[in-house]
Amino acid sequence: MEESKTETNLYRGHVAKRLTREEIDKMLAQNSRLVPEFSAMQLEKNAKKYWDLFYKRNDTRFFKDRHWTTREFEELLDLEKEHGVLLEVGCGVGNLVYPLLEDGLKIKQIYACDFSPRAIDFVKSHKLYNPEKIIAFQTDVTIENCFSEIHIPVNVVTLVFVMSAIHPEKFERVIKNLYTVLHTDGVVLFRDYGLYDMAQLRFKPGHKIAENFYMRQDGTRTYYFSVDEVQNMFQSAGFETISCLYVERRTVNLKESIDVPRIFVQAKFKKS
Incomplete structure (x- = not known):
């Protein structure tokens, strides 16, 4: 069957996943009922409150420690050799920083910031x-x-599953802020949700705020990126692209019989 213009747009600029007929129908159904404009504005206004409540409910248990970061981003290992300075943006409860220290990495100075005051309290209470x-x-x-x-x-700078929680209209400002704080030849290490990731396809009507931007049940929000979009955003701010690609992984939980494919965008950008 010949693809419609709408269906063709769903495929454009994305090579990690070609949608099935059923998945296309799910994506189109999401457009049938969007989050009302007033509700979307309230979500933006109360974003910090929702993330603080998230950490109040989940304590330090929700996110797993990220012991994979040095395998994917060798630049983190270079910090020790060059007595470098690390900034983790969106540090949460320290799931990236503390595994680095537990693995014995010696870093001259670490800055860790988060939108949620409660998350920062957890970081400071770590042993x-x-x-x-x-x-x-x-x-x-x-x-x-x-x-x-x-x-x-x-x-x-590490920017791991952070930009997706921010309103798309503010992406440009965030990247400019990163450019300002970086040393010449400094790098941003980026990883976030990719377009047509399993989690995006599961959203029901009534959860979509804008194109590729959704509201979760708990009031937090998430965005799904294409590689072209990420690369264009950083290059427009003056960064040079080292790499920018889709990575495909699986979420596995044997206890709950979960084994699903995931799509992420992983990238490295250098301050020119």
Whole structure:
């Protein structure tokens, strides 16, 4: 059967997944009932509250520690060799920073920031927290001067499952802020949800806010990226692309008989 114009648009610029007929119908059904404009505005207004409630409910148990980061991003290992400075944006409860320290990586200085004050409290309560080495602070990375706590140039910024929680209209401001805080030749390490990831296809009508942007049941939000979009955003802000690609993984939980494919965008960008 010949593809309609709408169906063709669903495939464009994406090579990780070609949608089935059933998946196309799910995507089109999402457009039948969008989040009302007023509700969408309230979600934006109360974004910090929803993330604080998220950490209140889940404590430190929700996200698994990310022991995979040095396998995917060798630039983290270079921090030790070059006595570099790390900034983790959207640090949550420390699921990226503390595994690095547990694995023995010696980093000169670590900055860790999050939108949620409660998340920062968890970071500071960790047994490995050392205020002389780790400066953890609450901030909103979508506004100017958000990194006022940082007084030295940063060599590596990690941006792992962070941008997807931010309103798309604010992506440009976030990337400009990262460019400002980075040292010359500093890099941003990016990983986030890819377009047509399993989680995106599961949203029911009434959860879509805008194109590829959705509301979860708990009031937090998530966006799904294409590689072209990510690369264009960073290059427009003055970054040079080192790599930008889709990575396909699986979420496996044998206890609950879960084994599903996932799609992420993984990228590295260098400050020119």
